[in-house]
Amino acid sequence: MSEGMTTEQIYMTPTPVRIWHWLNALGIVTLCITGIQIRFPEYANIFGTYKAAIKLHDVAGVTVSISFFLWIFYYLFVARSLVKLYVPNVEDIKRGLFTQAFFYFFYYFLGEKNPHTVSLDNKFNAIQKMSYLLIMFLFLPLVIASGLLLMNIAPLRGWIIMIGGIKFLVDAHYLIACSFFAFLCVHIYMATLGHTPFSHLRQMWTGWEEMESHPH
Numbered sequence: 001m002s003e004g005m006t007t008e009q010i011y012m013t014p015t016p017v018r019i020w021h022w023l024n025a026l027g028i029v030t031l032c033i034t035g036i037q038i039r040f041p042e043y044a045n046i047f048g049t050y051k052a053a054i055k056l057h058d059v060a061g062v063t064v065s066i067s068f069f070l071w072i073f074y075y076l077f078v079a080r081s082l083v084k085l086y087v088p089n090v091e092d093i094k095r096g097l098f099t100q101a102f103f104y105f106f107y108y109f110l111g112e113k114n115p116h117t118v119s120l121d122n123k124f125n126a127i128q129k130m131s132y133l134l135i136m137f138l139f140l141p142l143v144i145a146s147g148l149l150l151m152n153i154a155p156l157r158g159w160i161i162m163i164g165g166i167k168f169l170v171d172a173h174y175l176i177a178c179s180f181f182a183f184l185c186v187h188i189y190m191a192t193l194g195h196t197p198f199s200h201l202r203q204m205w206t207g208w209e210e211m212e213s214h215p216h
């Protein structure tokens with residue numbers, strides 16, 4: 001901590017968001033592991049039979065899909081802070097992305113302070129906003145939609161043919177899933193870059209963020 005600074009606690013992440021986050025994380029990790037067996041059955045047999053892996057994959061997929069809609073509902077109609085927290089503003093795009101990228105790639109290793117100051121109204125920095133927006137509003141809906149089609153091939157045959165056929169659908173689902181895995185690796189690494197290696201994780205568990213502040 002810098003000299004003359006004290007810490008204060010802010011209640012940053014409400015309980016519904018934390019429950020969603022950890023349920024979603026468990027679901028996505030389960031999807032990745034079962035997905036490896038489904039995609040590469042000759043190399044990976046983690047859950048016994050192929051059928052068992054598919055069953056678990058389907059259950060995890062439905063859980064992630066339902067919790068995604070609950071997440072949107074909560075942020076849109078209960079907290080009403082989706083746009084404020086998740087959508088980058090002009091300043092974020094013009095300057096924030098670069099400033100934050102320089103910090104993560106360079107200044108962080110020199111021990112400099114994070115240029116973004118966390119507050120209840122401005123919880124995420126420009127890179128977080130951009131990546132959470134993409135993952136929650138592009139990749140997650142796409143993986144959910146392609147997964148639902150794959151779970152209902154016979155009844156939704158017409159739609160599958162319309163978007164390019166089963167092979168295209170399977171490959172698209174797999175490629176989006178790979179992007180998820182890439183996101184997860186970066187996300188977990190970034191989660192350790194808080195004020196201490198576990199401060200973001202603790203915050204996502206308890207809801208309380210410990211912040212440095214100037215004494216009054």
Ligand code: HEM
Nearest residue numbers: 013017021024025028128132135184187188191200201204
């Ligand atoms: C084991 C896996 C995961 C770990 C350890 C983890 C860790 C964290 C931590 C520490 C935070 C708080 C830091 C921050 O505000 O950026 C966070 C927030 C977040 N994570 Fe994860 N995460 C995991 C999986 C996921 C997955 C799979 C997704 C999305 C598909 C995801 C999406 C998010 C989002 C959207 C937030 C911001 C939530 C909010 O406050 O509104 N995370 N995560």
